[in-house]
Amino acid sequence: MTDVNGVDRTTAGIDVVELVGENDLSTSAQVERQIGEAISAGRGVVVDMTEATFIDSAVLRVLLSGQDRAATVGVGFAIALGTTTGHAVRRLLELTGLSERLVIATGRTEAVAKAAEANPASR
Amino acid sequence: MTDVNGVDRTTAGIDVVELVGENDLSTSAQVERQIGEAISAGRGVVVDMTEATFIDSAVLRVLLSGQDRAATVGVGFAIALGTTTGHAVRRLLELTGLSERLVIATGRTEAVAKAAEANPASR
Amino acid sequence: MATDRQGFEIRVAAAAENVPLVRHALRAYLETVPMPEDRVAEVVLAVTEACANVVVHAYPDADGDLQVAADLDGDVVEVRVRDNGRGITPRVDSPGLGVGLPVMAAIADSIELGKANGSGTEVRMTFAVRDTASHPGSDSATLST
Amino acid sequence: MATDRQGFEIRVAAAAENVPLVRHALRAYLETVPMPEDRVAEVVLAVTEACANVVVHAYPDADGDLQVAADLDGDVVEVRVRDNGRGITPRVDSPGLGVGLPVMAAIADSIELGKANGSGTEVRMTFAVRDTASHPGSDSATLST
Ligand SMILES: Nc1ncnc2c1ncn2[C@@H]1O[C@H](COP(=O)(O)OP(=O)(O)O)[C@@H](O)[C@H]1O
Numbered sequence: 001m002t003d004v005n006g007v008d009r010t011t012a013g014i015d016v017v018e019l020v021g022e023n024d025l026s027t028s029a030q031v032e033r034q035i036g037e038a039i040s041a042g043r044g045v046v047v048d049m050t051e052a053t054f055i056d057s058a059v060l061r062v063l064l065s066g067q068d069r070a071a072t073v074g075v076g077f078a079i080a081l082g083t084t085t086g087h088a089v090r091r092l093l094e095l096t097g098l099s100e101r102l103v104i105a106t107g108r109t110e111a112v113a114k115a116a117e118a119n120p121a122s123r
Numbered sequence: 124m125t126d127v128n129g130v131d132r133t134t135a136g137i138d139v140v141e142l143v144g145e146n147d148l149s150t151s152a153q154v155e156r157q158i159g160e161a162i163s164a165g166r167g168v169v170v171d172m173t174e175a176t177f178i179d180s181a182v183l184r185v186l187l188s189g190q191d192r193a194a195t196v197g198v199g200f201a202i203a204l205g206t207t208t209g210h211a212v213r214r215l216l217e218l219t220g221l222s223e224r225l226v227i228a229t230g231r232t233e234a235v236a237k238a239a240e241a242n243p244a245s246r
Numbered sequence: 247m248a249t250d251r252q253g254f255e256i257r258v259a260a261a262a263e264n265v266p267l268v269r270h271a272l273r274a275y276l277e278t279v280p281m282p283e284d285r286v287a288e289v290v291l292a293v294t295e296a297c298a299n300v301v302v303h304a305y306p307d308a309d310g311d312l313q314v315a316a317d318l319d320g321d322v323v324e325v326r327v328r329d330n331g332r333g334i335t336p337r338v339d340s341p342g343l344g345v346g347l348p349v350m351a352a353i354a355d356s357i358e359l360g361k362a363n364g365s366g367t368e369v370r371m372t373f374a375v376r377d378t379a380s381h382p383g384s385d386s387a388t389l390s391t
Numbered sequence: 392m393a394t395d396r397q398g399f400e401i402r403v404a405a406a407a408e409n410v411p412l413v414r415h416a417l418r419a420y421l422e423t424v425p426m427p428e429d430r431v432a433e434v435v436l437a438v439t440e441a442c443a444n445v446v447v448h449a450y451p452d453a454d455g456d457l458q459v460a461a462d463l464d465g466d467v468v469e470v471r472v473r474d475n476g477r478g479i480t481p482r483v484d485s486p487g488l489g490v491g492l493p494v495m496a497a498i499a500d501s502i503e504l505g506k507a508n509g510s511g512t513e514v515r516m517t518f519a520v521r522d523t524a525s526h527p528g529s530d531s532a533t534l535s536t
């Protein structure tokens with residue numbers, strides 16, 4: 001079923017919230033909390049979805065509001081996708097036009113670099 | 124077709140934006156402007172829908188955002204309905220739960236009084 | 247008494263100022279079927295919402311048509327609102343209040359959204375002529391429970 | 392080759408933590424029909440959105456059931472998501488992103504919203520088993536990153 005999501009703290013002042021397996025309205029509150037804690041602590045956020053096989057619009061809402069909050073607070077925010085990202089994830093981002101609205105990078109390293117660009121803690 | 128909507132200025136610091144006949148996305152921008160001008164000038168607003176036979180959700184959006192803006196600025200905002208208000212108007216307010224969210228009065232006089240209560244210009 | 251399969255059809259440019267025209271023409275048609283006045287007002291509201299969606303969403307970068315057709319089939323009015331636009335595309339930044347589809351679904355006895363031939367969207371709504379079946383039990387949904 | 396009218400049915404309490412169970416059961420069912428893997432993922436997404444709506448909207452003050460049924464009829468999978476809740480009710484204060492219904496409509500070949508027997512909502516979606524021309528672009532999810 002849904003694997004456990006985790007949070008990694010990087011040295012660049014970016015927390016990596018990793019979505020593993022399937023995430024939907026049953027886990028979106030947890031993801032929202034993880035993103036919110038990072039931003040409240042003044043750290044930037046990467047949501048690593050390279051191992052995410054599935055998300056629904058409840059998760060999408062959390063990603064969007066996370067990006068908005070990060071922009072308000074002035075910390076970086078980026079999404080990492082990869083070759084193992086599920087089709088449903090890419091399809092939902094594309095259908096809703098969010099693949100253009102969110103900052104999306106290929107792989108965690110590139111996403112952390114993108115988020116760090118916008119992050120005062122790393123400047 | 125759609126009768127002309129008008130704005131009356133009352134002595135209580137309230138502008139009455141009157142919706143006559145049918146209003147929909149083809150007239151909602153005009154209604155939005157009328158409401159916005161009153162609020163920008165520090166006056167409260169009554170949207171008089173006693174002669175409104177029809178509104179759609181584009182008009183509803185304008186009513187909601189008007190009420191929100193009035194609350195932010197600190198002026199009064201109320202809706203007047205009456206016996207000649209169309210069934211579609213009441214049904215849409217009811218279906219969307221807005222008959223509970225908007226300040227609604229019976230008739231223009233009562234609506235102006237309700238709006239004036241919240242209006243600093245009349246205190 | 248109205249004959250079955252009386253039809254109504256209108257085609258206009260998909261522009262906000264044409265939505266009242268469509269609404270008035272549809273209302274005139276509905277006055278020829280034995281539907282209570284308040285129910286006509288609701289049908290006209292649901293169809294206005296569908297037309298507004300064509301105007302706002304169907305053709306982001308181009309002009310296009312808005313077509314509305316209605317038929318009376320037995321005791322049921324079926325209204326179809328059609329465009330040749332980009333097809334239903336979810337938008338997180340919609341300028342609308344986001345209640346159009348649910349308002350249509352709440353008013354209609356059933357609503358079907360499909361792809362129109364080639365491209366675009368067809369919204370098909372049914373409304374019982376008499377207000378009896380418009381609520382519980384109108385649908386013979388067969389999900390064995 | 393799959394036989395026609397193979398069925399699938401599941402009924403659970405309408406709670407968020409049950410939506411993954413429904414999804415996994417439906418996915419297992421869909422793996423028995425000749426549908427491309429990426430299309431299965433899309434169907435499962437559309438049905439998840441319908442289930443999420445039951446959990447979030449159908450029963451504001453009470454517990455209730457979420458039922459999902461699917462059938463293969465010829466080349467078409469029909470999925471029905473049903474509740475006995477308050478019926479589709481537009482909300483201007485929905486906690487959701489507001490893209491659930493349009494996402495379903497964009498993915499499904501057709502979607503019908505109706506009143507379920509007695510009370511509640513039935514969402515019926517159809518999906519061609521083979522990825523024919525009916526939904527251009529659905530197999531070209533090329534998000535270049
Ligand atoms: N005819 C159409 N063509 C393209 N997209 C549509 C059409 N009708 C509806 N949509 C999509 O469905 C979404 C939901 O519609 P609706 O419930 O009426 O809310 P709103 O129009 O206020 O956003 C719209 O935001 C839009 O993305």
Ligand SMILES: Nc1ncnc2c1ncn2[C@@H]1O[C@H](COP(=O)(O)OP(=O)(O)O)[C@@H](O)[C@H]1O
Pocket residue numbers: 348444445447448449450474476477478479480481482485486487488489490491492493512
């Ligand atoms: N099963 C249901 N029961 C009651 N209302 C529903 C149901 N499904 C959808 N709705 C209504 O339709 C609206 C639109 O649904 P949707 O497009 O999924 O957006 P969201 O759920 O994010 O608000 C919801 O806000 C809700 O008012």
